[in-house]
Amino acid sequence: MNVSVLGCGRWGTFLAWYANRVDHNVMLWGRENSRNFNGLNLTRKNDYLSLPDGIELTSSLEGALSFAEVIIISISAQELRTFANRLSQYDEIHGKTFILCMKGIESTTGKRLTQVFREEVGKNSNVAVWVGPGHVQDFIRNIPNCMVIGSENIEVTKQIAKAFNSELIRFYYGQDLIGNEIGAATKNVMGIAAGMLDGLKYSSLKGSLMARGTREISRLIRAMGGNDLTIYGLSHLGDYEATLFSAHSHNRKFGQAFVEGKPFDKLAEGVSTIKALKELSEQYNVELPICNALFEILYEHKNAKDTLEELILRPIKFEF
Amino acid sequence: MNVSVLGCGRWGTFLAWYANRVDHNVMLWGRENSRNFNGLNLTRKNDYLSLPDGIELTSSLEGALSFAEVIIISISAQELRTFANRLSQYDEIHGKTFILCMKGIESTTGKRLTQVFREEVGKNSNVAVWVGPGHVQDFIRNIPNCMVIGSENIEVTKQIAKAFNSELIRFYYGQDLIGNEIGAATKNVMGIAAGMLDGLKYSSLKGSLMARGTREISRLIRAMGGNDLTIYGLSHLGDYEATLFSAHSHNRKFGQAFVEGKPFDKLAEGVSTIKALKELSEQYNVELPICNALFEILYEHKNAKDTLEELILRPIKFEF
The missing domain is CATH 3.40.50.720 (NAD(P)-binding Rossmann-like Domain)
Structure with a gap:
């Protein structure tokens, strides 16, 4: 061919x-x-x-x-x-x-x-x-x-x-184009969050990030008409090793460099995706606490450590 | 108190x-x-x-x-x-x-x-x-x-x-005791699988492992009467950082040492859990391909590299 x-x-x-x-x-x-x-x-x-x-x-x-x-x-x-x-x-x-x-x-x-x-x-x-x-x-x-x-x-x-x-x-x-596209795009966003946690020496919180990050994007995909399980497949969760843990990931490295105040010159596509998610969160009326925290950090210059700690350490509550 | x-x-x-x-x-x-x-x-x-x-x-x-x-x-x-x-x-x-x-x-x-x-x-x-x-x-x-x-x-x-x-x-x-207990136990099993992939220099397959491992345990929990989303919460997926990626994880280290043919003297609880899953797979008539592959490797002495490669590289198919 x-x-x-x-x-x-x-x-x-x-x-x-x-x-x-x-x-x-x-x-x-x-x-x-x-x-x-x-x-x-x-x-x-x-x-x-x-x-x-x-x-x-x-x-x-x-x-x-x-x-x-x-x-x-x-x-x-x-x-x-x-x-x-x-x-x-x-x-x-x-x-x-x-x-x-x-x-x-x-x-x-x-x-x-x-x-x-x-x-x-x-x-x-x-x-x-x-x-x-x-x-x-x-x-x-x-x-x-x-x-x-x-x-x-x-x-x-x-x-x-x-x-x-x-x-x-x-x-x-793929059996859910909406879920696969949103999932693929948003894994970069979780990659940026993971890099920030790495930079703040909170790498062990990447477990909670995975559980709660998938959850909020799943809700968004469902609201957009997709399947709420797609996020847990290869396009998103299956890409977490490469994006949240790998030394090669541009998005993870961007997040880490950002909180460490170091320069970073590669394309981190997740930065634009975070802006798009702000738009989608409003269009579909779905709360996206992690994506929104990243928006505040990157676009509204809130302090990364304070914002992420507040996000992770919210009061006790039901998991689902 | x-x-x-x-x-x-x-x-x-x-x-x-x-x-x-x-x-x-x-x-x-x-x-x-x-x-x-x-x-x-x-x-x-x-x-x-x-x-x-x-x-x-x-x-x-x-x-x-x-x-x-x-x-x-x-x-x-x-x-x-x-x-x-x-x-x-x-x-x-x-x-x-x-x-x-x-x-x-x-x-x-x-x-x-x-x-x-x-x-x-x-x-x-x-x-x-x-x-x-x-x-x-x-x-x-x-x-x-x-x-x-x-x-x-x-x-x-x-x-x-x-x-x-x-x-x-x-x-x-926790809102699903069945899911939380099965999820907590089986994350050790995925930890052993992750360690084997690390030992075989296939660490980048841990992404696929996460997507497909959660999937099969989710099916089991549902069959047992639990909620099929619980696996994606803190008790299982939320523990993947600590279990699949951390240098501290006994189960991950056990899997790595096993495929490298090195001794390992700490308790790896996942080894017993793999046996229990064989039992549950039959009791509830649910296929657990990853757990079963690990059972064959650990209890029936099949070759780890061949068995895991065959598992991961099965023919093209639908994801869900």
Whole structure:
């Protein structure tokens, strides 16, 4: 199968490497003159891996779109609307299957990424999400994991899972697109909270964070029309090892650096998601105490230690 | 309030220390000539803490029972039946409240610890469980956590939570005794699985383990008459940080040592729980793939790496 990957950051470049490994013909697109694209163009490698010869690197979006039947998008979630609008101007997108490999919610609207994509691109293409645990650093060392493909159409889900399944990534069929998208985006938020607890030397409170964080997002997903168990599957809880405990997690590291007052220059997508959750909390009238505490810390400059202690050490009460 | 703690291992000794800290009069009982009791008797400290002067150490069971209104039991779960039978021979137990601070299921019968206690002691005493996350090593360094009190009687639950609540341990009221007991016991089982993954250099699979482990135990609890969400609360998921990720966890360390072929001399309660789960899986006709794989590894000498890989990397399928 011909597969294009749009976006050549850490994850996009890995996905091109992986698609090549499972025997697809692969084109990897990046923005001309972007730092990632220039680096790959010059050396055919990044900090994590080397591109196999079979992968064609291009900066022609039209070329990448016309080449492939399946098109993977891996860019910053907040840039998806602008990018999808740009895609909508190409006839080559019709009838193709797009897979969104990113985790976020549009911060200004609270919209899920497949919603944003549909609004810009319309109904003539398929759209799916590919979420769940796994770090580039582990996969390239041949350490396997389980991930999820979700879409509105189970046949599309099955086709994608079949095309990309391997001993390295074992796919499950997502059964709740709302839950999978919200779950994938919000695990970054819990990652930021976990990093803050680490930075405050409260790592042992990450257990309570897991129990109570899943709970509040579960309530939100149910209010949005999804299944209240999805949060406990691979897209969210299954990603906690990678996000709340791993040394590789950008969001966890961001949270830790934030409370330690240290600089941090990588993208922590959870920061925008926290803003989106404020919006969703109001739209759906669901209380999200942890997400709201993080909003107050990051956007309203409340003291992190005081705010998190108050959150965790609230008076005795019923658990559910 | 007068409180006795029966059992002077790591956790029992901590509970005596904690009960003293929250201003109760405390008696700590241990078996005469046991290693832990002798050590405390000689030095008034163990590897973790020093006993404050206010705590009376005794080897008289009758004395400890007659002294207190609330009696905490912290011994090996598999010894509870014999011990409870011994308690039943004292008139001093009537009308008192017993709190079981241990995590296990009777391996030969699949019975929960409050069931075992009731069968031996009868209905004339109250019985509750105190479960949830928290390591002695963290508490004595003043790092707080949230825990759960559960019983068949909400008034008893509330009294205990009120008597022991503090800034160091914030209590929630358990609402599902079956779920809290099974959840607390089985988190040790997932701890052993996590240790095996760590030992096999598959730590990043602990995310999938969390998602799928909670799922199968949730099905069991539901079959047993409990609530299928309880597993995602403090008694199980909330204890995953301490059990699946902490360097202090005996069960995690046991699993790691097992696959590395190294000796390990501490009690790993999860080993007996795995046997109990085999029993419960048959009694309630619920498939428990992870627990069963661990049973095969520990009791039927199947290869850990092959068995766990096969478990994780099963064919593509629906997640729920």
